[in-house]
Amino acid sequence: MVLYVVGLGLWDEKDITLRGLEAVRGSVRVYLEAYTSILMSKDYQRNLEELYGKSIILAHRETVELESDAILANAQNDDVSFCVVGDPLSATTHTDLILRARQSVPPIPVKIIHNASIMTAIASSGLQPYNFGQTISVPFWTETWKPDSWMARIAENMQIGNHTLVLSDIKVREQSEHDMARGIERFQPPRYMMIPQLITQLLAASSHATATEQPQNAVLSADSTLAVALCRMGTDTELILAGTLGELLALASPSIEELQAEEEQDDADEMASEQELEKRRAERAQIRAIKAFGPPLHSLVLVGKRLHHLERDYAAMHKVPGSKWDEVARQVYECKEE
Numbered sequence: 001m002v003l004y005v006v007g008l009g010l011w012d013e014k015d016i017t018l019r020g021l022e023a024v025r026g027s028v029r030v031y032l033e034a035y036t037s038i039l040m041s042k043d044y045q046r047n048l049e050e051l052y053g054k055s056i057i058l059a060h061r062e063t064v065e066l067e068s069d070a071i072l073a074n075a076q077n078d079d080v081s082f083c084v085v086g087d088p089l090s091a092t093t094h095t096d097l098i099l100r101a102r103q104s105v106p107p108i109p110v111k112i113i114h115n116a117s118i119m120t121a122i123a124s125s126g127l128q129p130y131n132f133g134q135t136i137s138v139p140f141w142t143e144t145w146k147p148d149s150w151m152a153r154i155a156e157n158m159q160i161g162n163h164t165l166v167l168s169d170i171k172v173r174e175q176s177e178h179d180m181a182r183g184i185e186r187f188q189p190p191r192y193m194m195i196p197q198l199i200t201q202l203l204a205a206s207s208h209a210t211a212t213e214q215p216q217n218a219v220l221s222a223d224s225t226l227a228v229a230l231c232r233m234g235t236d237t238e239l240i241l242a243g244t245l246g247e248l249l250a251l252a253s254p255s256i257e258e259l260q261a262e263e264e265q266d267d268a269d270e271m272a273s274e275q276e277l278e279k280r281r282a283e284r285a286q287i288r289a290i291k292a293f294g295p296p297l298h299s300l301v302l303v304g305k306r307l308h309h310l311e312r313d314y315a316a317m318h319k320v321p322g323s324k325w326d327e328v329a330r331q332v333y334e335c336k337e338e
Helices: 018-025 044-052 061-066 068-072 092-103 118-125 150-159 177-181 195-211 245-250 256-268 274-293 309-316 325-331
Strands: 003-007 029-033 057-059 080-084 110-113 136-138 164-168 226-231 239-244 298-302
Touching (some): 003 092, 018 044, 018 110, 029 044, 057 061, 061 092, 068 092, 118 164, 118 226, 118 298, 136 195, 150 164, 195 245, 195 274, 226 245, 239 245, 239 325, 256 274, 309 325
Parallel strands (some): 003 080, 029 057, 029 080
Antiparallel strands (some): 164 298, 226 239
């Protein structure tokens, strides 16, 4: 029979295409890939099951990467649907499953049913998809692991004037290093990188490039790099904000008074460990990020120097109050009327 690889779109159960819905309802087993992205509606798994009339099997990373035989089991005789948030092939992760199906003996026919994804929703920023270069993903940094190899991709895009779509990290069903080292199967709460942390890591990586004698990769500036924040794209609460990196970051930054009050509160709590204080600071930062940009999912576009004046003007409809968007576009990006 057929392995259907079905895109679910961006928001909720109603974003599936009619062709995708028909395929899912006709499948014996339905899997939902549950680690590269999520639907942004409440109780989405239950709502999907009610619409499909089918039970859904959550496919975590280990399921897809290590147990693909179970997904493909008996697919020569029964239709099986593998559902992916967004478009099924926007993340190359799923090409391996398709190859396994087509290379099995006998081969399992595969039908791909496409849908909207962040790769198409970027056009809502006013920036033309034709003018985008390589897309990058930025992972959460830790104290001991701060990869920044993606800065070279940004630099390449910037060199030829292309925009860069920056995807923020998602941590679902992740274990702590402590639990992994001790073989404890316990998972941390889901985490979603939001715009402030994303920008902070981007600027830190750009500064680090100079310190490590890679000045060609130090291409970002808080004051002179234009960016567009894309938040909860495709939903009723979609939010698009444009400005310099510094202006976007400032939206979720505490005032001096707030910072002083929080420091005094932390200093007064003599019983709190540094780990507890760090957790408290992270919670405050998350509250500010949600207040400024709304809940996740968040992505960011770094604007390239080949910015067209129509792109500039369209994106300017989303600029933050008091932004220097037009001034930077004119003076730094040399974007003028034709």
